[in-house]
Amino acid sequence: MADEPVRNNDATEIANAVVIAITGVIAAIGSYQGSLWEGQQATAYSRSNSLRTESNRAADHADTMKAAEAAVFSAWLNARATGDTRLADFYARRFPPDLQHAFNDWINQEPLTNPAAPLTPFLTPSYRPAGPALAAELDRKAAEVFEEGQRANHVSDAFAQGGTILSLSLFFAGIAQVFRRRRVRVTLLFMAILACALGAIRVFTLPMITIMNQGG
Structure with a gap:
């Protein structure tokens, strides 16, 4: 039997309108959430770069301080060696x-007469400069x-x-209105509903950012 043409105000037209409306709302939600997550991404990358910069600065400062410590300790050794107490x-x-x-810990071990003492205070367990630890912590946070x-x-x-899946739903629902044969319209409507369902599942199973979350 030949496929019957669609009458005006047919149920498929109403269903198409409902599918288009629902799909449009879900697509708008997905687009909004996508833009919020893009903002989160940009903020995180910017903060990570800032932390990397701070880490490098802390590492450079630690190297400078270590060189200064080595220089002043060397000066102390020279003064001690020449007897200038x-x-x-x-x-x-x-x-x-x-x-x-x-x-102080190194001196308490009497390094000048104790062969078991560390060669320099830099080799004692109590020498734990804060600079390298700070640089490492900042790098970890970055x-x-x-x-x-x-x-x-x-x-x-x-x-x-x-959003791409939902756009397919809008396409199928929109193009279905062009055809006048019921079978074609029903087939395209079914495809639109299926794409809408898949798109909705994809959107609503993702983490969403609320206004309160964004403000925090």
């Missing part, structure tokens, strides 16, 4: 804090924030994927 004490009182504690940016990028791409 006054100058040696002058240098010892001006050691940087990271070196001062290690130097890596964590970069991973947050990567995650935001993946979520944003996933919302874009959902």
Whole structure:
């Protein structure tokens, strides 16, 4: 039997309108969330770069301080070797804090007469300069924030994927109205509903950013 033409105000027209409306709302939600996650991505990458810069600055400062500590300790050794105890004490009182504690522990081991003592205060367990630890901590935080940016990028791409699927739903629902044969319209409507369902599943199974989350 030949396929019947569609009458005006047929149920398929109403169904098409409903599908288009629902798909449009879901697509708008997905597009909005995708833009929010893109903002999260940009913020995370910017913060990660800032932390990397701070880490490099802290590492450079630590290297400078270590060179200064080595220089002042060398000056102390020279003064001590020449018997200038006054100058040696002058240098010892001006050691940087990271070196001062290690130097005191080293001196308490009587390194000049004790062969078991470390060669320099830099080799004592108490020598733990804060600079390298700070640089390492900042580098670790930068890596964590970069991973947050990567995650935001993946979520944003996933919302874009959902939007692509929903655009297929709009296409099938829109083109269905062009045809006058019921069988063709029903087939295209079914494809539109299926694409809408798949797009909705993709969008609503992704993490979403609320206004409160964004403000925090």
